[in-house]
Every structure is written in C-alpha cells, then in structure tokens.
Amino acid sequence: MKAPVRVAVTGAAGQIGYALLFRIAAGDMLGPDQPVILHLLEITPALPALQGVVMELNDCAFPTLAGVVATDDVNVAFKDVDYALLVGARPRGPGMERKDLLEANGAIFGPQGKALNDHAKRDVKVLVVGNPANTNALIAQQNAPDLDPKCFTAMVRLDHNRALSQLAEKTGKHTTEIKKVTIWGNHSSTQYPDLHHATVDGKPALTLVDQAWYENDFIPTVQQRGAAIIKARGASSAASAASAAIDHMRSWALGTEEGNWVSMGIPSDGSYGIAPGVIYGYPVTCKDGRYTIVQGLEIGEFSRGRMDATDKELREERGGVEHLFAKK
Ligand SMILES: NC(=O)C1=CN([C@@H]2O[C@H](COP(=O)(O)OP(=O)(O)OC[C@H]3O[C@@H](n4cnc5c(N)ncnc54)[C@H](O)[C@@H]3O)[C@@H](O)[C@H]2O)C=CC1
Numbered sequence: 001m002k003a004p005v006r007v008a009v010t011g012a013a014g015q016i017g018y019a020l021l022f023r024i025a026a027g028d029m030l031g032p033d034q035p036v037i038l039h040l041l042e043i044t045p046a047l048p049a050l051q052g053v054v055m056e057l058n059d060c061a062f063p064t065l066a067g068v069v070a071t072d073d074v075n076v077a078f079k080d081v082d083y084a085l086l087v088g089a090r091p092r093g094p095g096m097e098r099k100d101l102l103e104a105n106g107a108i109f110g111p112q113g114k115a116l117n118d119h120a121k122r123d124v125k126v127l128v129v130g131n132p133a134n135t136n137a138l139i140a141q142q143n144a145p146d147l148d149p150k151c152f153t154a155m156v157r158l159d160h161n162r163a164l165s166q167l168a169e170k171t172g173k174h175t176t177e178i179k180k181v182t183i184w185g186n187h188s189s190t191q192y193p194d195l196h197h198a199t200v201d202g203k204p205a206l207t208l209v210d211q212a213w214y215e216n217d218f219i220p221t222v223q224q225r226g227a228a229i230i231k232a233r234g235a236s237s238a239a240s241a242a243s244a245a246i247d248h249m250r251s252w253a254l255g256t257e258e259g260n261w262v263s264m265g266i267p268s269d270g271s272y273g274i275a276p277g278v279i280y281g282y283p284v285t286c287k288d289g290r291y292t293i294v295q296g297l298e299i300g301e302f303s304r305g306r307m308d309a310t311d312k313e314l315r316e317e318r319g320g321v322e323h324l325f326a327k328k
C-alpha cells in the first residue's frame with residue numbers, strides 16, 4: 001500500500017456525492033493500492049445527513065479508506081488536499097439551461113478557489129462537476145492566483161461516455177471497441193460531440209453510420225441527454241455523473257491508454273483557434289499526472305462552425321462572471 005492521499009468532495013451529502021464517495025473509498029478512482037483520506041464539505045444544515053453518510057462509509061470497512069474529515073468549513077475541507085471534486089451546487093430542474101444556474105452557483109466557486117489557493121497541495125488536481133461546470137471552474141481558477149491555472153478542470157467526461165454509449169448501440173459494438181471520440185467545448189447544449197477521428201473496432205466511425213444519423217440524431221441526443229434524464233427521473237443524473245467524475249480523475253492521475261484519448265474541460269491555450277483562457281472540452285492524453293491536448297487533428301468546415309459556437313457561449317459566460325474573479 002502507498003501512503004494515503006487526501007481527496008476533497010464538496011456537496012458530499014447530495015445525490016452525486018452518495019454515488020461517488022463509496023467508489024472513491026473503494027479504490028475505483030486511484031487504484032486498489034492507493035489509500036484515501038476523504039475530506040467532505042457540506043453546508044451547515046446538511047451536516048447531520050453528512051454524518052449518516054460517514055457512518056455508512058465506515059460501515060463498509062473499505063481497505064483503501066484511511067480516514068474521513070466531515071466539515072462545513074471550506075478551509076478545513078481543502079487543507080493539504082491532493083484532489084478536489086467540486087460537486088456541491090444547485091442542480092437544474094426541467095426547462096432550465098445549465099447556465100441559468102450561474103447566478104446561484106457562481107458565488108460558491110470564488111471562495112472555494114481562494115480556499116484551494118490558500119490550503120491545497122501545490123499540484124492539486126481540481127475537477128468541477130457543479131453546473132455550469134466550465135465557467136464555475138474558471139471562477140475557481142481565477143480566485144487561486146498562486147496555483148497553476150492547469151490545476152483546474154471541468155467535467156465533459158459524462159458527455160464523452162454518453163457519446164461512446166450511443167455509438168456502441170448504433171454499431172452493435174461494445175464501448176471498449178470505440179476510440180478517439182471528442183467532446184469539444186462547453187458542458188451544455190452547445191457542446192460538439194465529434195466523431196470525425198473516432199474509430200469503431202479499428203474502422204472510421206463515420207463510414208459505419210450515415211451523416212443524417214450523425215447530424216440529426218447522435219449530436220442532439222448527446223447534447224440533450226442531461227435534460228432527457230431530468231425528464232425521465234425527475235432529478236438530474238447522479239450515478240452516471242459520479243462514474244464520469246471517477247473516470248476523469250483516474251485518467252488524469254493514472255494515465256490514458258495507448259492509442260486513445262479522453263475529453264477534459266481544461267484551460268484553453270489557444271489550440272484549435274479557441275479563445276485562450278476559457279475552460280474548453282478538448283481531446284487529451286494523460287501521463288505522469290499531466291494532461292496534453294491532442295494536436296494536429298484536421299478540422300473541417302462542419303466541425304469548425306460547431307467548435308466556434310460553443311467557444312462563443314463560453315466567452316459570453318466568462319463575460320458575465322468577471323466580477324467574481326479576484327482583483328489582480
Ligand atoms: N458536469 C456534469 O456532467 C454534471 C453536473 N451536475 C451538477 O452537479 C451538481 C450537484 O448535483 P447533485 O448532487 O445532483 O445535487 P444535490 O442537490 O443532490 O446535491 C448538492 C449538494 O451540494 C451541497 N452544497 C450546496 N452548496 C454548497 C457549498 N457551498 N459547499 C458545499 N456543499 C454545498 C448541498 O447541500 C447538497 O447536499 C449540480 O450543479 C448538477 O447540475 C450533475 C450531473 C452532471
């Protein structure tokens with residue numbers, strides 16, 4: 001067994017929290033040889049419910065759970081953490097877009113960014129799940145001037161997994177036979193799920209499906225999947241969101257497989273003509289705890305327009321929250 005690492009999870013008594021904590025504690029995120037100390041943050045009224053979750057975590061007697069800190073103090077929650085999963089935020093209801101949450105949720109991420117800045121490990125890996133995830137990640141990053149901006153990422157892995165699942169179903173193959181799918185841009189209905197570089201069982205995906213299905217069925221289904229879950233369940237996705245969060249962190253920490261990539265919302269460095277600074281979904285490979293944007297992909301006209309549209313939405317969201325950034 002390695003020495004334990006500290007993993008913070010905010011919104012720990014919420015529905016994603018309940019699907020997430022037990023899997024992290026069981027070693028699904030960082031491996032069966034990596035003990036974790038969970039740091040759980042909740043708002044004060046949710047502390048009794050959180051205590052119940054802690055009791056259940058202890059009752060699992062997980063070999064990889066080395067301790068639990070449960071608190072409503074953000075400075076305690078982020079003290080010396082190696083990983084931080086920022087889940088705590090209000091979910092949307094029927095008829096809302098995720099950016100409608102910016103007002104309610106944006107205010108959470110400035111103070112959390114500052115607390116990470118003041119207390120977390122200098123190479124902390126931060127994943128923002130709370131919506132609108134990309135712009136909330138930007139707010140947190142902009143309140144953490146002493147941390148590397150690349151520490152802050154947002155989750156588009158759920159969209160990536162949804163794309164794998166749709167394409168697998170259509171082609172009659174397993175998701176493990178699908179490689180090089182990309183989610184470009186925002187975790188919103190403007191995201192662009194791109195199959196131009198994807199392969200299914202070694203064959204180019206777009207030679208196996210027709211263009212009309214790709215354009216009129218696949219893309220809108222992936223873009224609208226969150227809303228479809230809300231309609232069906234009466235609550236937003238939770239177990240699949242938790243699973244995607246685990247996938248995102250595991251890829252980042254332990255690396256991506258040879259010959260494949262994953263999608264992560266990361267600070268744009270201007271690659272592929274995207275506005276520098278916005279937290280944009282890119283195809284990345286990961287090694288030694290670092291992510292690298294896949295370069296040199298050919299971008300046709302079809303993709304260009306969609307990549308620019310989701311970039312524009314992110315720039316507009318950024319324009320609306322700049323007052324929440326720390327003064328330089
Ligand atoms: N990026 C993605 O792919 C996805 C993002 N989400 C988002 O994740 C967020 C959480 O979703 P659920 O767990 O379903 O919501 P939930 O309402 O069940 O749980 C949220 C929890 O966060 C807590 N919380 C609120 N403010 C907090 C703060 N300042 N500090 C710590 N905890 C705080 C609440 O008390 C609550 O227990 C929502 O914003 C939702 O839209 C959900 C699915 C996918």
Ligand SMILES: O=C([O-])CC(=O)C(=O)O
Nearest residue numbers: 092131225226227236237
């Ligand atoms: O759609 C929502 O509000 C929750 C979410 O982000 C998703 O399921 O992708």
